[in-house]
Amino acid sequence: MAKEIDNKEVSNREDDYSKWYNNLVVKADLAEQSAVRGCMVIKPYGYAIWEKMHDELDRMFKETGHVNAYFPLFIPKSFLSREAEHVEGFAKECAVVTHHRLKVSDDGKGVVVDPEARLEEELIVRPTSETIIWNTYKNWIKSWRDLPLLCNQWANVVRWEMRTRLFLRTAEFLWQEGHTAHATREEAVEEAQRMVQVYADFARRTMAMPVVVGVKSETERFAGALDTYTIEAMMQDGKALQAGTSHFLGQNFAKAFDVQFANREGKLEYVWATSWGVSTRLMGALIMTHSDNNGLVLPPALAPIQVVMVPIYKTEEELAQIVGRMNEIKAEMATQGISVKIDDRDNLRPGFKFAEWELKGVPVRIVIGPRDLQNGVVELARRDTMEKESVSQEGLAARVAGLLKDIQQHLYDKAAAFREANIRRVDTWDEFKVEIEKGGFLLCHWDGTPETEEKIKEETKATIRCIPLDSFVCEEEGKCVYSGRPSHRRVIFARAY
């Protein structure tokens, strides 16, 4: 799929961040709009990044004792109504299946829905699976010996969003949803907290994305949860992005689906629940954390291609010699687990290739020309800083392995420094209104009421992203930035994706 890429078409972040993002997602071959409203096509290059996220998260889930399972795509309409807050949260954005057959239209020219194939009860394409899963758990859980039950599901879900954006908000998206069942409240709370920490660890270590771990205000909680833990990241435009959530669901779903277990004393109790999920939205977070005006910047841990090698040559003979040497280097790098692509396309100039791989965010580029071959050196360029240097071919694999680690760390540090520079403690409402326009996170006192939260949102479009549990010391006495009433801790306000 070699296409003519005009790098100038990647617009500048500074001019229009939103345009830059959409542009980049399409130009870097990550995803595109489909013919179905709000649904995206995840292209091979984008999917390869998502696969890496999947594999690492899956490993982390299994390491923490979880197993995968698969539950139906469809949810009977009546199930949704069982948990009152839950149905309110999802009813307005549901894809509803009403029929199970098409037939040839009367004019014979197309197909129409067969009115005789109406379902007795409508089915909802799952927006999330708590209801169908807890209806299933009812049969799986009888005794304390069946607990904890630690399941995860990798699946597609549908939420009929009116305004969609590639990766960030799409009608269909891919995600994982963990659903666990526990004998005690304490255990369930511990699980919900453990999993938000797994997400934070993944975001920081693998995505090189600093996140704040916190708890949501009541207003921002998941529909049906008693507590929602979240990881919040700051994008380059200063807006917040909720990157993963973990919910303590109490006994809400156990009660809605009558899931009880016999405890060690033989008495029946309702089961305690959690659920937690991250989605292809992480792709959006990844892009908006690191990328620049030359295109995507990928942390090496998630790069489908970590090193691209481009030969510079005039004759066929030179090409053959250089590619021969490249194959040796590639083999050496493979032993270090480094994924390498040799770009030996003969119909494109080196400059074009450089731009294409920069656009696609490949962390390291190695260039070898005839003179480099003679001198036993290569040109080594890193995508994050765009720096180049000439280095020896000897020990190159080990050097590149080290460089990839450096890049991973540098991306994290850079993003952390950006975040640091855009967090401000704000104590007056006048200041708040000014500062929120500049973007970033505002650490403010809040009186703890949904009313104040709502008013601040109305006036400034800022929401409470979370009450931080780490990253910042927020416990202190103060006065609500809006109402002036007493407050015991600061929370993070920001405009958000």
Added chain:
Amino acid sequence: MAKEIDNKEVSNREDDYSKWYNNLVVKADLAEQSAVRGCMVIKPYGYAIWEKMHDELDRMFKETGHVNAYFPLFIPKSFLSREAEHVEGFAKECAVVTHHRLKVSDDGKGVVVDPEARLEEELIVRPTSETIIWNTYKNWIKSWRDLPLLCNQWANVVRWEMRTRLFLRTAEFLWQEGHTAHATREEAVEEAQRMVQVYADFARRTMAMPVVVGVKSETERFAGALDTYTIEAMMQDGKALQAGTSHFLGQNFAKAFDVQFANREGKLEYVWATSWGVSTRLMGALIMTHSDNNGLVLPPALAPIQVVMVPIYKTEEELAQIVGRMNEIKAEMATQGISVKIDDRDNLRPGFKFAEWELKGVPVRIVIGPRDLQNGVVELARRDTMEKESVSQEGLAARVAGLLKDIQQHLYDKAAAFREANIRRVDTWDEFKVEIEKGGFLLCHWDGTPETEEKIKEETKATIRCIPLDSFVCEEEGKCVYSGRPSHRRVIFARAY
């Protein structure tokens, strides 16, 4: 999830094969019916087997140059109609989304479909993705340089089957669907043939399941294909099971979605296509190929747990000593890539544990009692033959690695011998009617007409499974078993799942 398992509840294969199968799927914790008609829940143990299938197939697809991508769950109704045969094949079993919102019912007691949220065009939950994918490929393919395009998708699909059975035929199932685009007919045919061979290789090597590779008769082709290649397996009841198919689609979808490319001479041509898929149906094939009246029998290559270790003890001290030694053995086995579970549950007797792990098909069981510990031996039992022997703890990991290979081979050989014993060359119609009742594959001459095929199906419920391309020499002159007309080769008739 330790439950009381009554092994006697696994009914006999000989009494009622169908009941035995359903029973086994549920008892071995592989899958169960959900609250949604025809949709199954794949339980963690069943899903772990599917994951192993997924991982190996995915590796094989990538090794043959394919990349993964993801396309929308929904297909606009009008897309289905574009390819005439395709719509005819799938229109009758479609889940149709007509609305995108629910609202609180007038009595306030539940939710109803909001009539104002009717979609302009209905969406079909994908039964297969040729249409949405070729509509996308239209934008991806411009020149011969964009070809071949070799994509695969792992996804869920929905076909509203009226009679469903766990894994074998479910309304929703998981699968992979490869969709490739080529510049020439020859290349596309080669790809379709390559992929059916990948499936055959996977079935034989990983599933230990002998399959016949063949081509379908016109009647049995995929809706929209010019040729369908298939792998056909024989179940223990002598019925055939179509385990995977690969389609040469010609230019049908390229024409339906107007996908043309500029060839090397700059002239526009329609693109050539293939598609190929295997699904969770393979789980059914796996179960019905190897399992017995004691439960599941798993080939080691697909067993989530390859070795289970059960301690025999009287005192806590003995238990601690034995489990200590088991952990050493487990660590040694891990270096050989063998997955081991130590079943140290203290509330169950060894006999119960033995039955449970037999039911779950774990290939190798190791038992250690206090005397074994003293003598430096273990009891080694294999699930396939149920043979036991006492062997030294020294060199145990290497021995077990060898044993796992033996079991894998033995399962294949056993299934191949069974198939061999149940294939018969039949030359008269009277003989056919008798033999088909005994089950198995009948190698018969056929006159090549859909009419004869249809009549044979009506009279005997037998269908042409395939025209074999390997496994059997079928090219010979003869007379159609039904019509007596001349025939140039034998084909396989069988009753099928």
